[in-house]
Amino acid sequence: MTDTIDTAESRDFESALSETASATETALERLIPQVDGPESRVVDAMRYSALGGGKRVRPFLIICGAEIFDVPTEQAERVAAAAEMIHTYSLIHDDLPAMDDDDLRRGQPSCHKKFDEATAILAGDGLLTLAFEVLGESETHPLPAVRCELTVALAKAIGAQGMVGGQMLDLVAENQDLDMPTVTRLQRLKTGALIEFCCQAGAILGQADEKSRHHLHTYSHDLGLAFQIVDDLLDVEGSTEEIGKTAGKDADAGKATFVSLLGAERAREQAGILADQAAKHLEIFGNKANLLQKLAKFVVERRS
Amino acid sequence: MTDTIDTAESRDFESALSETASATETALERLIPQVDGPESRVVDAMRYSALGGGKRVRPFLIICGAEIFDVPTEQAERVAAAAEMIHTYSLIHDDLPAMDDDDLRRGQPSCHKKFDEATAILAGDGLLTLAFEVLGESETHPLPAVRCELTVALAKAIGAQGMVGGQMLDLVAENQDLDMPTVTRLQRLKTGALIEFCCQAGAILGQADEKSRHHLHTYSHDLGLAFQIVDDLLDVEGSTEEIGKTAGKDADAGKATFVSLLGAERAREQAGILADQAAKHLEIFGNKANLLQKLAKFVVERRS
Numbered sequence: 137m138t139d140t141i142d143t144a145e146s147r148d149f150e151s152a153l154s155e156t157a158s159a160t161e162t163a164l165e166r167l168i169p170q171v172d173g174p175e176s177r178v179v180d181a182m183r184y185s186a187l188g189g190g191k192r193v194r195p196f197l198i199i200c201g202a203e204i205f206d207v208p209t210e211q212a213e214r215v216a217a218a219a220e221m222i223h224t225y226s227l228i229h230d231d232l233p234a235m236d237d238d239d240l241r242r243g244q245p246s247c248h249k250k251f252d253e254a255t256a257i258l259a260g261d262g263l264l265t266l267a268f269e270v271l272g273e274s275e276t277h278p279l280p281a282v283r284c285e286l287t288v289a290l291a292k293a294i295g296a297q298g299m300v301g302g303q304m305l306d307l308v309a310e311n312q313d314l315d316m317p318t319v320t321r322l323q324r325l326k327t328g329a330l331i332e333f334c335c336q337a338g339a340i341l342g343q344a345d346e347k348s349r350h351h352l353h354t355y356s357h358d359l360g361l362a363f364q365i366v367d368d369l370l371d372v373e374g375s376t377e378e379i380g381k382t383a384g385k386d387a388d389a390g391k392a393t394f395v396s397l398l399g400a401e402r403a404r405e406q407a408g409i410l411a412d413q414a415a416k417h418l419e420i421f422g423n424k425a426n427l428l429q430k431l432a433k434f435v436v437e438r439r440s
Numbered sequence: 441m442t443d444t445i446d447t448a449e450s451r452d453f454e455s456a457l458s459e460t461a462s463a464t465e466t467a468l469e470r471l472i473p474q475v476d477g478p479e480s481r482v483v484d485a486m487r488y489s490a491l492g493g494g495k496r497v498r499p500f501l502i503i504c505g506a507e508i509f510d511v512p513t514e515q516a517e518r519v520a521a522a523a524e525m526i527h528t529y530s531l532i533h534d535d536l537p538a539m540d541d542d543d544l545r546r547g548q549p550s551c552h553k554k555f556d557e558a559t560a561i562l563a564g565d566g567l568l569t570l571a572f573e574v575l576g577e578s579e580t581h582p583l584p585a586v587r588c589e590l591t592v593a594l595a596k597a598i599g600a601q602g603m604v605g606g607q608m609l610d611l612v613a614e615n616q617d618l619d620m621p622t623v624t625r626l627q628r629l630k631t632g633a634l635i636e637f638c639c640q641a642g643a644i645l646g647q648a649d650e651k652s653r654h655h656l657h658t659y660s661h662d663l664g665l666a667f668q669i670v671d672d673l674l675d676v677e678g679s680t681e682e683i684g685k686t687a688g689k690d691a692d693a694g695k696a697t698f699v700s701l702l703g704a705e706r707a708r709e710q711a712g713i714l715a716d717q718a719a720k721h722l723e724i725f726g727n728k729a730n731l732l733q734k735l736a737k738f739v740v741e742r743r744s
């Protein structure tokens with residue numbers, strides 16, 4: 137089991153998390169500029185969803201990962217903004233009536249409720265597209281080869297053999313009795329692959345060696361699983377108000393989750409073990425990986 | 441007015457068009473491989489829509505444009521496949537009930553009718569993502585800088601300031617009295633920007649000079665406009681069977697089009713003038729641009 141983070145350490149971590157969240161917000165604000173004309177509605181919707189706050193865990197992974205390899209902050213922040221655009225697009229499309237049909241996201245009306253379905257579909261498409269534009273531009277890294285590596289890694293993580301495939305699997309599997317290997321595979325595709333990209337992005341920007349990348353890979357594997365288990369726990373134990381999206385949806389939809397398979401107690405225990413393991417994988421980086429190690433604890437102790 | 445293409449010339453053109461269509465089909469077949477597991481459903485949907493035929497005008501623009509600059513065929517075919525993935529994704533999302541709500545595409549059930557809405561949304565997302573993966577990979581061009589240029593140019597063409605913005609404008613403008621400048625701007629965003637990318641792709645791959653790019657730009661401008669005018673004419677004059685999608689939709693939706701603004705006769709005349717102009721812009725390339733010049737005539741003479 138993880139120890140509770142002591143108060144001073146926890147304060148440092150929380151302030152680092154809020155600093156990267158605010159840097160990401162600034163980058164997103166700049167990278168999604170408003171446009172003229174009636175089509176500005178789609179940009180309003182993109183901004184509404186992307187600038188809507190959130191914990192910005194994925195940007196934190198990228199920015200802290202980049203610090204290990206002394207990558208310039210501006211580069212990391214652009215990739216962080218791109219990853220958050222992708223995360224936001226996936227939430228907008230997932231919330232659509234034809235998909236998970238959720239009216240609430242981050243405590244606010246979801247994009248199609250605030251605007252309409254057509255605008256929400258286009259806003260998701262626009263964010264997905266913009267993320268690749270940002271990665272391709274020279275401001276992201278002086279070496280085009282690095283930008284191409286980021287582009288291909290992101291596309292693989294979120295395509296039909298990554299996030300989109302995971303979302304499909306989730307829809308196909310609804311109301312089916314899934315076993316642990318299938319639920320684990322679903323998580324790896326649906327949320328794990330993008331988390332893996334975020335954990336690797338700093339190493340790509342910093343042109344890190346294979347050994348470093350391997351350790352980040354094992355970290356992201358355990359962190360991603362722990363994150364999903366806690367998400368499943370919060371869906372059962374949290375209130376809609378606390379988690380900012382409709383609670384109890386998985387059980388209502390008859391979805392097999394880590395909690396339905398393991399029970400809440402064992403699931404929480406498992407998340408703690410995974411978080412400890414995740415932190416250990418980063419020991420080779422010494423102090424430089426402290427924030428990422430603390431993130432693993434934060435992920436299992438969060439209440440929303 | 442354009443002259444009717446004489447029969448032998450027309451046969452050469454038609455066979456070139458069908459050759460590039462078949463090369464594009466082969467590339468798409470290879471680049472959208474089937475996956476294992478229940479999530480293969482989304483890949484089925486991607487393949488259903490992307491491999492469903494069509495005239496492949498955008499790939500033709502890319503492949504013929506690349507020939508002007510002696511670009512290796514394999515490179516051009518990969519970019520052609522990527523552009524066709526984008527075109528297909530835009531059709532899938534446009535056909536959704538929340539958007540244009542069309543049950544028919546290329547004479548077949550549209551993606552959400554063949555599968556379901558959720559799968560269609562994901563198939564579009566998957567194709568959009570895969571297009572960027574293909575552009576980023578080293579097989580597309582040995583120089584990463586060229587791949588980044590393609591990535592950024594495509595993203596700009598299809599994002600909120602391009603195709604997605606045009607689609608938004610189209611939805612916002614429904615049932616409004618639009619004037620010629622607005623309808624022209626709508627076309628430039630919704631279909632013109634991707635056509636412009638396709639016309640420039642060969643020049644990017646071939647690292648062509650500014651002058652060549654400028655001539656391709658003026659060609660794509662006139663060609664894109666002519667193409668859209670004829671699309672509007674076919675919507676009025678063609679049968680559903682001929683055009684492979686529901687005919688008469690624009691008028692039913694009260695949409696302002698080139699035809700509703702100019703009348704059919706002047707619209708057809710205008711399309712002819714634009715096609716002639718388009719062909720003239722390419723005279724600097726001599727014989728090398730013959731097929732692109734013939735395409736301009738084909739575009740205004742097509743019946744579907």
